[in-house]
Amino acid sequence: MTHFPYYQDIVLDTRGQQGKFPFAIWTYALEGSYLHHHDFAELSFVIEGHGTQTVGGVTYPLLPGTVTFLPPHQLHQFQRNPDSSLVRKYCIIFDTRLLSGTPLTSGHYNALLQFGNRVPPYVCLSAEQSVRMKHIMDDMLWENNHSEIGRSSLILAKLTEVLLLLLRAHTGEYGEGLAKETEAERAAASDGGSDPAKQDSLAQQEQRQDGRTGSADDMRDAVQYVHLHYTESLKLEQLAGRYGISPPYFSRSFKKRTGQSFLGYLHTLRIRSAISLLVSTDVQVSDVxxxxxxxxxxxxxxxxxxxxxxxxxxxxxxxxNKAPSVPVPPFHS
Structure with a gap:
């Protein structure tokens, strides 16, 4: 019988707040998990046990100090080693739209979205880094389980700290290649040899009547929308209409934001997901x-x-029959 990955439909507790705060943190100890995916980003921090995790068809080690970040809809599962105790870890899930209310820059956000796509989704912290990470996790867990004044603000501040510490450690482990590559792609996409005055004129002509012009917030939302809906029928014209700007201007703004064309970015996500299905499941090729x-x-x-x-x-x-221990080469448009 064909086994499809399990879609985990998660409803987050808003603890009676007037506005939704789609965030949760908890600890658990398990032998492993089924292959699954969900609409939310996930960040985990291992504190006990050894095993392996498979993300996008690629297998990585799990050991105390391992921090993993997964963008929405990354197919993943984990399993403890036969001779290990249960894998105990902190797990955080959250709607990536929360990040728009933090000091994280576009570069930080773009780098996080590449975890499990163009770079490994994990890093193993040093003993000193692990102590600091666990302290922040404990603080977030306490805040999440209580309804004190400023709860959401403190959680966001600590989530920002966790993500920045993760990016620092990840850069220290794997180098700055992705950051430099992304910046170079974005610079090339934004330059194009065009006259700045002409670009401004085009932007003014193509802007929304309500004043929005494919802003950083619009493009952040667009990238997130693609991550959440890439398995559906997505067209550039459809997304441009969603933000009230012309397809050519949306295309330029999207490439400036991501370093890839819209179609190239969409194909990257779809092929990564296909690789995970081909390697990790028995889904027929014709169904992929x-x-x-x-x-x-x-x-x-x-x-x-x-x-x-x-x-x-x-x-x-x-x-x-041979789970790769490193990601397949990055894809380009």
Whole structure:
């Protein structure tokens, strides 16, 4: 029987607040989890036990001090080692829209979205870093379980600190290659040899009547929307209409934001998800396109081969019985 990944439909407790605060933190000790995904971002911090986690079809180690960040809809599961105690960890889930209310920059946000896509989704902290991380986690857990004044504000402040510490540790472990690459792509996309005055004129002509012009907030929301809905039928014109700007201007703004074209970014997410299904499940190759957002097997096969150099069947045969320990090469538009 074919087994599809489990979609975890999570309803977060708002603790009676007037406004929603889609955030939760808890601790647990388990042997493992099923392959699943959900609408929320997830951050976990291991404090006991050893095992492995599989994210997007790639297997990584789990040990005390491991911090993992997963953007929405990343297929993932974990399993303890046979000779290990249960894996105990803190788990945080939250709506990424919360980050718009924090001091995190566009660069920070873009870097986090690449976890599990273009860079490993985890880093193992040093003993000193682990002590600091656990202290912050304990503070967040306490705030989440109480209804004191300023609860949401303090949680957001501590969540910001956790994410920045994660980015620091991740950069220290894997280098600044992604950050430099992303900045170079964005600079190239924003330059294009065009005259700045001409660009301003175009922006003014294409802006929304209510004054919005494909702002940083709009593009952050657009990128998040793509991450949440990439398995559906998404068209550039559809998204441009959502933000009230012309398709050409939306296209330029999206590429300036992400360093990739809209279609290239969309294909990256879909192919990553397809790789996870091919390596981690027994879903038939013919069923994969509809699961990840492609409207035909022919288009899916063409795009998949362009990104990986193999057909989906060839990729499954080559990787099914040997879980890779490093990510497949990054995809580009």
């Amino acid at each position: 396109p509809s699961e990840v957002g492609f409207d035909s097997l022919r288009t899916f096969t063409r795009v998949f081969k362009a990104h990986t150099g193999m057909t989906p069947s060839e990729y499954r045969t080559a990787h099914r």
